[in-house]
Amino acid sequence: MTPNWDDMRIFLAVAREESLSSAGRILKIDPATVGRRIARLEATLDSTLFTKSQQGYVLTPAGQRLLEHGLHAEEAMRAAAGAVTGPTKTLSGQIRIGAPDGSANYLLPQVCAKISDANPDLDIQILALPRVINLSRREADMAVTVSAPTAGQLLVKKISDYKLHMVATEEYLKRHDPIRSIADLKGHRLIGYIPDMIFDRELDYLNDIGVDRVALASNSVSVQLRQVCLGTGVCVAHDFTLPFHPGLRKILTDQVCLTRSFYLVRHQGDQRNERLNRFADALTRGIRDEVLRLEAGPDA
Structure with missing residues (x-):
């Protein structure tokens, strides 16, 4: 049998969060329901997708293979939604940016505040972590990095x-x-x-x-x-x-x-997503301008 998209959406949330409760919180459903849906998906595919460990729910080899296809399906769903709704004057929905804490603390707050002012229906989340953000698992929609990654199917653009x-x-x-x-x-x-x-x-x-x-x-x-x-x-x-x-x-x-340099890194599959492209352009301009302003000092 072929899994339905709703079950795949739950599977992707658990794969990213490694927790039924965290996935349920994001999806706004209770953890027990998340667990039942994962069990149903495993039964449908006749495969064990997760193993429980001290770190949480960890993908099995079968789960890893499904994750790759699930991410492609998710990208296709987003692209389809964008094609139907077409371009709009302002952005809406949720966008999450991963970043090291230097830029997350001193650049992104004011840059994202300006983007939010121009797009009142947009929810912007800043994920500040002292490590590389895992875009392949959709920890974020895009990431600010201090070096340009050379592996993976990614879009990389130098910011400043x-x-x-x-x-x-x-x-x-x-x-x-x-x-x-x-x-x-x-x-x-x-x-x-x-x-x-x-x-x-x-x-x-x-x-x-x-x-x-x-x-x-x-x-x-x-x-x-x-x-x-x-x-x-x-x-x-x-x-x-x-x-x-x-x-x-x-x-x-x-x-x-x-x-040093900042780079904006995105999923390659998002390159035709008009909403994320517009946000990425605004974020790039905002960070570049903010670096120039702050480096010039208070008297500039």
Whole structure:
């Protein structure tokens, strides 16, 4: 027998959330019903699609194979809906963006607020995670990344370059030995990412400048900046975060100036989705403009 779309929709939700209760919350149905529908789908296909583990519901090999076809079906349903409704003046529905927490905290809130103002019927969700967003499992409709993925069927578009510098508070610099060169950093407390939790080589800033010890570490940019603002040490910071932390001062600007890039990554199957294309264009323009504005500083 062929599974119906409603059962496939429930299957996709459980595959993404790895939980009956989380899937039910998203679908607005109770977890017991979700479980019964999954059992019905498994009976229809005569295959076990999930195994229960301590981490939740994990796809079996058969489930993995079904997931690929389910995602294609979902993309086809979205495209069909867009073809029927046609272009509209404003966007509606729900769109989820995945992003590392630097951009999620300091760029996306104001960018998404402006898009929301122009599209009052649109629900925008920002998924801030210190790891690569899994688009293949539809964790998000699109993702902002710090490197361009080379594997998978994805649409990748460069958004903007951005700068990073070393920073500290005036108070910290007055209380400690002067920092005139990179070599002087060895006498100071460095703040940065947890080394074995750096999920993208582009985030390994301190290694790039020869620092081999991180005394205070976090997988969150916001936590790192909070620690620096308390006057506890020195870190590498995005220039676009500095207007939010006026107490921080750039140091070693003639020796340390890193350039990184943001990319917008999407499902290849969405390239004809007019709604997502319009949102992606607005998001790209918004991030690019916001990086330029914040890097220019308060006097620009």
